[in-house]
Amino acid sequence: MLHVNGAVVGDGAASTAESSTPLLDVQDLKVSFPGPQGAAQIVRGLSYSIARGKTLGIVGESGCGKTMTSLALLGLVAGGGKVDGTIDFNGRDLAKFTQREWQQVRGREIAMIFQEPMTAMNPVMPVGRQIAEVLVKHEKLRKGAAHGRAVDLLAQVGIPSPARRAEDYPHQLSGGMRQRAMIAMALACRPQLLIADEPTTALDVTIQAQILDLMLTLQDDAQMSIQFISHNLAVISEIADSIMVMYAGTAVEYTPADELFANPLHPYTQGLIQTLPDPDKRVERLYVIPGRVTSDIAAGCRFARRCPFADDGCRQLEPELLEVAPGHKVACHKVKP
Ligand SMILES: Nc1ncnc2c1ncn2[C@@H]1O[C@H](COP(=O)(O)OP(=O)(O)OP(=O)(O)O)[C@@H](O)[C@H]1O
Ligand code: SF4
Ligand SMILES: [Mg+2]
Incomplete structure (x- = not known):
């Protein structure tokens, strides 16, 4: 143990x-x-x-x-x-x-969706037509068939009255509906x-x-x-299903999701978990990991300046991501396989 x-x-x-x-x-x-x-x-x-x-x-x-x-x-x-x-x-x-x-x-x-659908959508084209254009380009569908499938996709992502909504411009949709429309557009070609x-x-x-x-x-x-x-x-x-915790351009912990919450091992992950709202209490915890990400460190663990367990060894050598238990990888000198 x-x-x-x-x-x-x-x-x-x-x-x-x-x-x-x-x-x-x-x-x-x-x-x-x-x-x-x-x-x-x-x-x-x-x-x-x-x-x-x-x-x-x-x-x-x-x-x-x-x-x-x-x-x-x-x-x-x-x-x-x-x-x-x-x-x-x-x-x-x-x-x-x-x-x-x-x-x-x-x-x-491979398709991508972002925080702000407006950056990925054309503001002067109805959403249905934007989805249809993806289908014409990638799936080589004819215009009529592509439009029909665009309406089906809008229905699939839970947009009510999809045939009517297909004629709307992005700004006419609410934030949630716009995000659904972007998901429909991303899914148009059934990405893997x-x-x-x-x-x-x-x-x-x-x-x-x-x-x-x-x-x-x-x-x-x-x-x-x-x-x-x-x-x-x-x-x-x-x-x-699995989670990779990143810090300053590298993975510091990588494990199945259940394991991460049951056994968070990297001090940064432990800090992140402490910042989560406590389901047993109504108020959010106020704990915030002190400090900021620094990229100006040439050697040693990038988290050292914020880590309560840092010692001289940590400041000299950057820890490697190692499997410390089956499927559970951690990059910290204090956590050994
Ligand atoms: N063209 C560039 N030249 C140099 N550095 C860049 C360039 N573009 C981005 N960066 C830097 O790369 C770093 C990583 O950026 P990235 O957008 O991947 O972060 P992120 O984890 O997605 O952050 P956020 O949660 O804010 O979206 C940032 O420090 C940024 O300043
Ligand atoms: S290597 Fe050292 S400084 Fe880095 S996270 Fe582990 S204990 Fe903290
Ligand atoms: Mg980002």
Whole structure:
């Protein structure tokens, strides 16, 4: 048995995060940008996988590299950013794809939804027509058939009077309905992987729960895999089968979701869990992890300045992500296999 801050790992640890051949297998993913003081490493060697029909939740504070990781999966890293590593998707390494090959995958096999649907939608085109255009482009449907299917998709995501709503412009829909319309657009080509980047953050709690329910239902119907990104661990806990906790461009804990909540081992994860509202109490706890993410540390554990357990060893050598129990990986010198 191992103990860190009262948490225990050992007997009965959950099974491995994914057991079958994964749909997506990312190995040592790195994203860097050239800068005046050398390359800035934004994503620093991430390895993870997602099985078919399962959801990986990625959680971490603003700026830790969640969106950059997703953009790398879609070949959309801009601004001179360099991507290294392998991105095995269905047996093909996306990291080696040309822009032409990406165009075949993007929106068709891998789709993405964002926090703010307005950024992904055309404000001057009715939503039904936008969905139909995706179907004409990728599925080679004729206009009439594409429009019919767009209305079906709007119905599938729970939009009432879908034929009428298909004629609405994005600004005529409420935030929740707009998010549903964006999900319909993302699902138009039945992607095998859906990347959802903070899709419910802008919505109120009730609508947020409805959207999460909708995603789970659609996932079941289509056996779709989901990479779900949020800074909010409570939201992630509603949907994820496994969870990767990111800090400063790297994974500090990666494990099946149940195991993360039963045995959080990294001090940063323990802090995140302490910030969750307590279901037994009506008031939210006020605990906030002190300090901010710092990227100016050249050596040692990136969390050291905020960690109550940091010692000189932590400040000298960055810990590796190691499997400390079956399926449970942690990067902390104080948690040993
Ligand atoms: N073109 C760029 N050149 C250099 N650094 C960049 C560039 N684009 C983004 N970054 C940096 O990459 C880091 C990671 O950004 P990213 O958007 O992936 O974070 P995030 O985890 O998604 O945060 P949030 O929760 O706020 O969405 C940030 O510190 C950002 O400043
Ligand atoms: S390696 Fe050290 S500083 Fe980093 S999280 Fe573990 S105890 Fe804290
Ligand atoms: Mg982001």
